Amino acid sequence: MSQVQARFFTENKKYLIDDVPFSIPAASEVTDLSAVINKLLEAKNDGHKHVEFDFLVQGQFLRTSLASRMETENISTEDVVEIEYVEKFTAPQPEECIMHDDWISSVEADSEWILTGSYDKTARIWSMEGKAVMTVAGHTDVNLYNGLSSLLLSASLDQTIMLWEWNSERNKVKARHCCRGHAGSVDTVAVDPTRTKFCSGSWDKMLKIWSAVPTEEEDEIEEPNRPRKKQKTEQMGLTRTPLMTFSGHNEAVSSVLWMDAEELCSASWDHTIRLWDAETGGQKNAITGSKVFNCISYSPLCRRLASGTTDRHVRLWDPRSKDGSLVLLSLTSHNGWVTAVRWSPSHEHQLVSGSLDNVVKLWDTRSCKAPLYDLAAHEDKVMCVDWTENGLILSGGADNKLYTYRYSACVSDAGA
């Protein structure tokens, strides 16, 4: 019992070792195993630097001793244990803390800029270094969500979505279109992969699809003789009406996203996630949960949906499954509602979640019992998280602070 036969393997060519079984003490833990691998690597090539490794037994990270793990997984100690090792994820490094004047309701970032929406009725553009670049003020009410690139989208509690055009060189913002049509606060917007359309979900239970292409023509308005129309147009942009309306939810739509160019996914307070055909407007599939959905995120890498609900769990769903409501995995560690969840754009197993318990958690689906890291910097409710392609994790909350973390997950094994 004291010794087990183990064979180590990795997909990272840099750290390849001989494919032979080793006899290792059963009581050894991650650090012991890591030392073993490092020893082997040192023996193989002289210029090896010490690297911390993490180990996976049957697709799950090893967190306890090897023996207890094998016991729980019912692995016979007689056989040779296959152990995969990967470079250990280093903890996310906090980078910036950007102060806002009010609660941060939403955040979105690309490689250069960070766009945040706040309860002080403004959207702000920040540089990566945390410098305020631009303040977009136009909504009469709390600002919520943002689109991206030189065209910005802002949705608000005042039931409108504004389409802005931002000239980054001149640093000027112009309101191009004001999208009217919702009868409730607009809680979520999502731009489709082709960047020609966007979809919005609202408290009025509707999903609406709008054109994201700025034009000079105004859509037909229901009130033709509007006083001060010119002035209004200059301030608010041209009024735009929705291309399509999806109705089907029984409660407020809390989150919407594009799965691909033709497929929409929306989560609602009526405990369902629905998949829609963006072309025909028909409902394709529905996943029924037991709690109100606050947020969803989709990873094209693993083709999974992650949802944050008003209980403590982050749940993973397979949107393709016909029988619908089958939870693949529950990630339980939060103590409050999960308000935000976001898949890593580059890693198929990793996601980040924010909760009302002031904590942002970084998860690896291979280690579903406990999160990889807790990012407990916020002093109040976390309202939004984002994860950029270049490995930046952002989180904003009710403490008016936007935190950014540099997280260098090894890109090498992401493609696997």
Next chain:
Amino acid sequence: MRPTHSGTMSKLKNKKRNLEENEDEQLPIFDKDGGKDAHLDDGDEDQGDLSDGEESVFSGLEESGSESDDEEEEEEDEEDGSEEKSSDIEENQTADGDGDDQLSAKEVIKPQTDGQNSKEEKKKKKAAGKEGGEESVASVRDSGLQISSQVDEYEHDTSDEEDIRNTVGNIPMEWYKDYPHIGYDLEGKKIFKPIRNKDELDEFLDKMENPDYWRTVQDKMTGADIRLSDEQVDLVHRLQQGKFGDVNFNEYEPAIDFFSNEVMIHPVTNRPQDKRSFIPSLIEKEKVGKLVHAIKMGWIKPRRPKETTPQYYDLWAKEDPNSILGRHKMHVPAPKMKLPGHEESYNPPPEYLLSEEERLAWEQQDPEYRKLSFLPQKFACLRAVPAYSRFIHEQFERCLDLYLCPRQRKMRVNVNPEDLIPKLPKPKDLQPFPTTQSLVYRGHSSLVRSISISPSGQWLVSGSDDCTVRFWEVSTARCLKTVEVGGAVKGVAWNPNPSICLVAVSYDDTVVLLNPGLGDRLVCTATDQLISSYEEPEEVMDQSVQWAVAEGEGHEQGHRLILKHPKAVRQVTWHGKGDYLACVMPDNGSSLQVVIHQVSKRRTQNPFRKNKGLVQCVSFHPIRPYFFVATQRYVRVYNLIKQELTKKLMANCKWISSMAIHPGGDNVICGSYDCRLAWFDLDLSTKPYKVLRHHKKALRSVAYHRHYPLFASGSDDGSVIVCHGMVYNDLLQNPLIVPVKVLKGHTITHDLGVLDVTFHPTQPWVFSSGADGTVRLFT
């Protein structure tokens, strides 16, 4: 017979009769004088006399026995007749005598003829008619008549009344002791006592010498000495011996039984049998007919044959028949005595003798726990063994053992306490219900008295003692708006109509309708238009409440209408359609406790003319036009259309604090300050269907969920208790009430915990506001 009369008495009687004779003879003369009527009467008598003339001879015999009036009457007549005749007969033998004699005789006789007094009086009455004033004559005649009737009686009488000399009557003779005379004779002259100067010596001599002394008695009446004759002495002896006085009387004569069972040829009475004994009885026929009918109809049944088997008490009836020897199985043998062992021996082996330490330990031990009840001792010989000192004690204990030994094995009933609890579904199966605290809405600086949620479930309004009303976003706990009002807010209520965006806020004596400007733009503007489009009616009504439109700063803040009440308003509640608003102004002395406002017409009405107690809270029925008014002890249900009291619910508690109506409308829950929550089923009874006492302190608020079968109660102990309250559609099934969760979160401030609870309109979430200035959301 007459000739046998002898002596003075017979003479006297004769004299009387003679006198009577004379009177009778004179009667006709009187009659002639008196008139014809009297004569007729007399004639009747005479006739009667004539008819019965022959029998009159024996009249004397019959008279003594018969007492009845009629017969007497007749007999009297007969007597008259007989007397007349007899007197006629005796007329010849008339002897001369004095009237004085006759009178005195009559007087003497009178007391002896008691039985005949009535006769005499009747005679007198008769005579009254005939004789008028001549009573004396009649009485004389009467007396004569009496005497004549008694003639036979005295035939053999030896009474010495005949020679009565003394007329003093039957008085104690001592009265004459001191007088020389002893009475009066018939002529009224004194009868002197015989001169007797006998002293004791004379008496003695007389006794010694007179051979008749023993038969000499003194006549008290005359004072004379009388020597009794032989016959008299004999009579005295006989009487002393208890014998009959008459020697010839045979008291043992054989009796003749006239009325015997033997049928005689010549019966005593010869009455022929009645006719009715020959013909069948109609009454019997009728009775038999009734019985036959009753038997035919089955009303009468033949008597059940008596059970001949004797009744005994079965001592072992209750015993299980299957266990043949059940009684014996249950037998508990008497405890046996322990057999003596070596330690009881007078010379026990040394290992049984206790060492010093063991002995000390034995002595210190409690007698009950001692292994041995005595100390083993060693004696040199059996002779040296002393008397056992504990003998009596041990025998007594042995008797106690026998006596107190149980006679029967006790069958202990093992009841699992779990089984006694009614089967309720597990809370886990009753999900969803709120379980954990999710959000805390912080911002108020003082206790939050009231909360209300918008019909869409997106906003929450709370009113606090810090004179502010705050509007919150439910999902984020973000305070979107703070409106200041002029006093501590007692109640807030969001208009339940989704097409109107109004919130009623009560503070002090004012109710303000606020437009928070949240939610759909169109709805908010429509609400404002609705309020501004109001037109003042032609005639201005005199209302107890002043309506005013808010202007200026207030309007900026969202105030739209201000209603000034005469008294402090404690609660506001909307009707389901959102036009009517009921306000409670608790006041024990006034009838104006509840007012109902119609917002669209800005009208106020006081629905109740009478004060029926301190109103605690009111509520509109969700569907029907009913109005619930909770006073301290009762909940009254009024029909608003018929304007009458429909029901009065007895809450069985001391002081109702809050009330909530089930969205179905048939169930009501009431919270009370004495820690109870009463669930009423309006279809079932006016008494609580169930009373829950889960809270430790006074309940402040209760609420129903609009869709889920949930209700919640908030209490001063800082907890919210959520219960599953399923109401079934079929009337047969009673509501199922299961407490599912105790939600804690509020800190107790100034002895106050949770002040208000309300449910989210669509989700199974409950909000509670507390004295700690927070509102909490439990999901």
